[in-house]
Each structure stands twice: as structure tokens, then as C-alpha cells.
Amino acid sequence: MEILEVSAPGKIILHGEHSVMYGKTALAVSLGVRSTVVLRQQEPTGCPVVHVIFPNIDLDELLPLKPIAEIFPGEPVRVDHEDYINKINNLLCRIRPNFEELKDTQKNSLRALLYALIGIFGTTNLDITDFTIQLSTDLTVGAGTGSSASFATCLCGVFVKLVQLKTTGEILDFSEDEKKLVSGWAFNCERIMHGAPSGIDNTTCTFGALVSFKKGQVPVLRPSPELRVLLVDSGVTRETSRLTAAVAELRQCYSSAVGHIMEAMDNVALTAEQLLQKLVQPESEEEVHAAYKHLHELWEMNHCLLASLGVSHPALEAIRAIAHEHGLACKLTGAGGGGNAIVLVPPHTQKTTVTSLKTTLVSRGYKVADTIVGGPGVIINYKTQL
Ligand SMILES: Nc1ncnc2c1ncn2[C@@H]1O[C@H](COP(=O)(O)OP(=O)(O)OP(=O)(O)O)[C@@H](O)[C@H]1O
Numbered sequence: 001m002e003i004l005e006v007s008a009p010g011k012i013i014l015h016g017e018h019s020v021m022y023g024k025t026a027l028a029v030s031l032g033v034r035s036t037v038v039l040r041q042q043e044p045t046g047c048p049v050v051h052v053i054f055p056n057i058d059l060d061e062l063l064p065l066k067p068i069a070e071i072f073p074g075e076p077v078r079v080d081h082e083d084y085i086n087k088i089n090n091l092l093c094r095i096r097p098n099f100e101e102l103k104d105t106q107k108n109s110l111r112a113l114l115y116a117l118i119g120i121f122g123t124t125n126l127d128i129t130d131f132t133i134q135l136s137t138d139l140t141v142g143a144g145t146g147s148s149a150s151f152a153t154c155l156c157g158v159f160v161k162l163v164q165l166k167t168t169g170e171i172l173d174f175s176e177d178e179k180k181l182v183s184g185w186a187f188n189c190e191r192i193m194h195g196a197p198s199g200i201d202n203t204t205c206t207f208g209a210l211v212s213f214k215k216g217q218v219p220v221l222r223p224s225p226e227l228r229v230l231l232v233d234s235g236v237t238r239e240t241s242r243l244t245a246a247v248a249e250l251r252q253c254y255s256s257a258v259g260h261i262m263e264a265m266d267n268v269a270l271t272a273e274q275l276l277q278k279l280v281q282p283e284s285e286e287e288v289h290a291a292y293k294h295l296h297e298l299w300e301m302n303h304c305l306l307a308s309l310g311v312s313h314p315a316l317e318a319i320r321a322i323a324h325e326h327g328l329a330c331k332l333t334g335a336g337g338g339g340n341a342i343v344l345v346p347p348h349t350q351k352t353t354v355t356s357l358k359t360t361l362v363s364r365g366y367k368v369a370d371t372i373v374g375g376p377g378v379i380i381n382y383k384t385q386l
């Protein structure tokens with residue numbers, strides 16, 4: 001019996017959330033906080049099942065594999081997303097009693113699982129046997145740190161490796177081509193969770209480090225400087241799809257004003273990209289100080305531009321006020337409306353300042369993670385044969 005374990009990071013968007021949906025540049029980095037999927041092949045039975053364990057969303061399900069395998073294409077095919085989703089929905093309604101009564105979160109995660117399984121494994125002509133799939137994450141679900149993309153990247157990654165194992169008998173590290181495949185399928189899964197994502201989240205969770213991203217273009221993968229960021233969870237849950245819809249509506253009403261705001265965001269992202277590249281191999285201490293001073297200003301500017309689109313939240317503003325009392329820059333990250341804020345901690349910041357900031361935030365009920373961003377994307381943690 002084989003066990004495969006694959007992990008993928010969450011992400012934070014440094015600049016360009018929302019404007020990226022309209023063709024502007026966005027910058028994202030991978031987080032040190034990751035999701036992990038464990039796939040255990042079980043002894044084959046006459047009536048094979050997949051045991052789905054997604055504890056973060058309270059889901060523990062046994063699904064029969066035969067009806068799922070019946071809609072496997074059996075060969076590589078071009079996917080018609082809507083048609084595919086309809087097939088998966090019909091299938092889930094047939095094989096999972098009261099499927100429609102599950103929470104949206106749970107329904108979407110099951111849809112994404114089948115999408116990845118059918119699209120990646122089901123396009124080979126390999127036999128499917130009993131297995132358990134368990135996904136856990138240290139990310140807060142629905143908080144702007146890419147839990148959905150990290151989840152989807154793990155699922156797609158583990159199915160790509162299952163195919164490799166079954167066809168070659170061995171498991172190698174993810175190649176660049178495999179990562180492209182994983183990111184492409186994870187994007188499709190993201191479409192289930194978000195509707196019309198830009199693609200920045202799945203790209204960052206798959207490739208890691210610093211990603212400069214423009215919709216419809218090949219992402220530019222850059223080394224990331226060692227940025228220290230406090231990730232502050234406002235505790236306010238929200239759904240990315242609702243926030244992107246609200247911004248789209250605002251843009252329809254005020255196309256010129258919103259267009260200018262998006263243009264300004266593009267400029268902020270491009271300027272920050274140059275500064276971050278300088279920080280990868282700085283020439284002097286002065287250069288580091290100057291770059292952080294500018295980054296501080298750009299974070300503030302970017303937050304206020306996002307707030308003007310209506311995607312801030314009183315809790316995010318309260319977190320920002322506390323960060324400002326400590327002289328540090330703070331912006332929302334991801335779709336906003338709650339979720340996480342990010343505080344930039346330059347290397348010259350006094351230890352006592354950071355300690356005081358963290359203590360104050362925690363005393364007001366916010367969760368704080370002190371992180372260094374820019375780690376690896378999707379990786380195999382291990383593979384064993386029992
Ligand atoms: N560990 C997990 N197990 C199962 N499903 C998950 C898990 N993490 C995320 N999901 C799925 O992703 C959805 C969360 O997506 P949402 O976009 O609202 O949050 P996010 O990805 O954290 O935010 P953002 O896209 O702004 O970074 C959940 O509703 C669920 O369907």
C-alpha cells in the first residue's frame with residue numbers, strides 16, 4: 001500500500017488584489033504556512049470507495065468510486081468547464097444522499113476534489129482502487145491567505161504524482177512541466193470556489209517565491225527577499241467571490257474613477273516589484289533602509305486604494321491603527337472585507353516594538369502569525385510503501 005504526501009503553501013498578495021482581475025500587475029508571495037494532503041491507497045475491494053477527510057471544513061465522507069470512474073474520459077481531453085461542472089454536480093447528487101444540504105464550503109470542496117480526480121487521473125486509462133484522501137491546513141479557511149488555492153494545489157499535485165507512481169512505479173520531485181499542469185488544474189478548481197479567479201493564487205501556491213502576475217500572461221517568477229510579515233487575522237470571515245462581485249459592480253457604476261484607482265494600483269505594484277528585487281541582493285544598508293521606507297509608503301497607499309473600492313472592514317482599520325501606533329505599515333491582503341491584514345516588519349525594527357505590537361493585537365482578540373515569506377511551492381513531503 002502506498003502513501004503519498006504533498007504540501008503547498010498559502011499565499012499573500014502584496015499588491016494588486018482586485019486590480020489583477022482587470023489586467024493590472026499583482027505581486028504575491030508564498031507563505032510559510034502550508035496545507036498538506038495525504039493519499040493512502042487501501043487494499044482493493046470489490047466495491048471501491050474513496051474516503052474523503054477534510055477536517056478543516058468538517059467533512060468526512062465515503063464515496064463510491066465506480067460511478068465516478070464511469071465518467072472518466074480515459075484519455076486526455078479538452079475540458080469544457082461548465083459541462084464538466086454539471087456532470088460533477090449530477091454525479092454528486094446521485095452518489096451522496098442530500099448533497100444539496102451540505103454547506104457551500106463542503107459542496108465546493110467535494111466538487112473540486114472530483115474535478116481534479118477526473119481531470120488528472122480520469123484522463124489516463126489507469127484503474128482506480130480504494131483510497132483515503134485527507135487534507136489538513138494551518139491556514140485559516142476563507143481569510144485571504146489562499147486556503148482555496150493551497151487546497152486545490154495539494155489535490156492536483158497528489159493526483160499528478162499518483163499517475164506518475166502508477167505508470168512508472170516511482171515518484172520524482174515536481175518538474176516545471178508538472179507544476180504547470182498542477183497550476184492549470186488548480187486554477188480550474190479555483191473557478192469552482194471563486195467563479196472567475198485571476199489565477200494569481202494557484203500560480204503562487206504552485207511555484208512559490210515571488211510571483212509577478214498579469215492575467216492572461218506567463219507569470220514572472222522571481223526570487224523573494226526575506227520579508228518579515230505579521231499576518232493578523234481579523235477573525236471576520238468573508239467570501240472572495242462576493243467581494244470580487246461587489247468591486248465589479250462598483251466598476252460598472254463608476255468606470256472612469258475605478259479605472260484610475262486600478263491604474264494607480266498597477267503603478268504601486270510595479271514600483272514595489274523593483275524595490276523587492278533590490279532587496280534580494282542589496283548593495284548597502286542605506287539601500288535596504290530606503291527600500292523599506294518606500295515599501296512602507298506603498299503598502300499604505302495600496303490599502304487606501306483598496307479601501308476606496310469598499311473592500312476594507314472596521315476590524316482591518318482597527319488593526320491598521322494599532323500597527324500605525326507602532327510606526328509600521330499595514331494593508332489588507334487578498335479579497336479583503338475581513339480576513340487577514342499584513343504588517344511589514346523592516347529588519348531594523350526594534351524587538352520591543354514588535355513584541356508590543358503583537359501583545360496589543362492579541363489582547364484585542366486578533367490572531368498573529370510572525371512569518372517570513374517566499375518559501376517553496378508545491379512539494380512532495382514523502383512517499384512510502386507499506
Ligand atoms: N483545508 C481545506 N479543506 C477543504 N476545503 C478547503 C480547505 N481550504 C479551503 N477550502 C475550500 O476553499 C474555500 C475558501 O475559499 P476563499 O476564497 O473564500 O478563501 P481563501 O482562499 O482563504 O481566500 P483568498 O482567495 O482571498 O486568498 C472553502 O470554502 C473551501 O471550499
Ligand SMILES: C[C@@](O)(CCO)CC(=O)[O-]
Nearest residue numbers: 017018197198199334335
Ligand atoms: C481578490 C483577488 O484579486 C485576490 C484573491 O486572493 C481575486 C483573484 O485575483 O482571483
